[in-house]
Amino acid sequence: MKKLVTTIILLFIFLITAFFVESNDNATNNSASKPIVGILQTVSHPSLDEIHRGIIAGLKEDGYVNHKNITIDFENAQGDQSNLKSMSDRFIQKNAKVTIGIATPAAQALANEPGKTPVIMGAISDPIGSGLVHSLEHPGGKVTGVKDMQPIKQQLDLIQAFLPKLKDIGVLYTSSDDSSTSEFKEFKRLAQQRKLRVHPYTITSTNDIQQVAQTMAGQVQAVYVPTDNTVASGFSSLIKITNQAHLPVFPAVDAMVKSGGVAATYVSQFDMGKATGKIAAEVLKGKNPSEIPVKVIHNYSTIINEKAANELHLQIPTAIIKQAQKKGSIIK
Numbered sequence: 252m253k254k255l256v257t258t259i260i261l262l263f264i265f266l267i268t269a270f271f272v273e274s275n276d277n278a279t280n281n282s283a284s285k286p287i288v289g290i291l292q293t294v295s296h297p298s299l300d301e302i303h304r305g306i307i308a309g310l311k312e313d314g315y316v317n318h319k320n321i322t323i324d325f326e327n328a329q330g331d332q333s334n335l336k337s338m339s340d341r342f343i344q345k346n347a348k349v350t351i352g353i354a355t356p357a358a359q360a361l362a363n364e365p366g367k368t369p370v371i372m373g374a375i376s377d378p379i380g381s382g383l384v385h386s387l388e389h390p391g392g393k394v395t396g397v398k399d400m401q402p403i404k405q406q407l408d409l410i411q412a413f414l415p416k417l418k419d420i421g422v423l424y425t426s427s428d429d430s431s432t433s434e435f436k437e438f439k440r441l442a443q444q445r446k447l448r449v450h451p452y453t454i455t456s457t458n459d460i461q462q463v464a465q466t467m468a469g470q471v472q473a474v475y476v477p478t479d480n481t482v483a484s485g486f487s488s489l490i491k492i493t494n495q496a497h498l499p500v501f502p503a504v505d506a507m508v509k510s511g512g513v514a515a516t517y518v519s520q521f522d523m524g525k526a527t528g529k530i531a532a533e534v535l536k537g538k539n540p541s542e543i544p545v546k547v548i549h550n551y552s553t554i555i556n557e558k559a560a561n562e563l564h565l566q567i568p569t570a571i572i573k574q575a576q577k578k579g580s581i582i583k
């Protein structure tokens with residue numbers, strides 16, 4: 252009898268121990284062995300939020316789902332440089348398998364980390380000029396991803412269709428922002444070929460928008476806004492002033508048209524995000540970022556804000572309406 256009791260107790264101890272060892276094993280499988288994907292977003296505004304959603308969709312389409320076989324660690328720096336640095340540091344400390352930077356400052360912060368952790372660029376306007384890669388075809392290092400290439404020629408066609416007599420156009424952007432500066436230069440080059448006079452209006456923070464908008468009002472007949480993170484964040488304060496001054500704003504992306512811009516020919520932010528997520532998936536599967544060419548999306552849609560055009564007493568050209576009906580949308 253005593254022997255039987257001892258056996259039963261021993262068996263119990265064995266089973267309990269086995270159970271704990273097993274559940275411990277599961278716990279390690281659940282967190283530590285799942286690769287971490289660190290996503291760093293520069294700031295919140297509708298376009299970058301859409302890129303973020305696209306990234307999640309792109310990863311998913313190629314088999315990577317949060318909590319299932321990857322752990323997505325998402326951080327938003329809220330436009331703060333010191334956040335960008337500390338959040339990038341944290342991804343490295345956590346041993347992220349791949350990191351993704353949404354907008355130039357985030358990608359730059361991630362790329363500045365020591366070590367070889369891959370960095371996937373999410374919609375970066377000037378990957379070479381901002382020092383992220385040496386070549387789009389052969390990035391050659393730990394950084395690759397998606398370049399945000401504005402269809403500036405089509406955007407100028409659209410602006411001139413609305414305003415055939417246009418002579419002076421302002422470009423509003425942030426002087427310290429590498430991405431906007433490069434878009435400004437390209438815009439200026441192409442606009443000058445059309446004999447337009449291009450006036451730069453630079454800001455250093457959203458606080459400057461109001462005053463600069465008032466200055467522009469007397470000097471130009473239209474305003475172009477590139478993919479500038481600061482202007483995108485303070486877009487409504489710009490539109491308030493420009494509407495009062497009857498000054499039409501033609502932005503680079505659909506989100507800014509939805510917030511009061513007149514019209515745009517644009518690249519889908521979601522699609523750029525999706526392409527970014529798919530490149531991250533390739534890297535998760537073992538491909539070296541140095542061997543993945545930087546991707547550019549050449550697929551354009553047109554969006555018109557009919558209400559904004561009406562308020563500004565702007566006639567919407569039939570050709571542009573057709574363009575938007577064929578591929579794009581009209582906001583009534």
Ligand code: TRP
Nearest residue numbers: 298354355375376399430478479
């Ligand atoms: N191209 C920007 C950069 O390189 C990021 C960006 C993408 C953006 N889409 C945008 C900025 C729309 C403003 C609005 O930083």
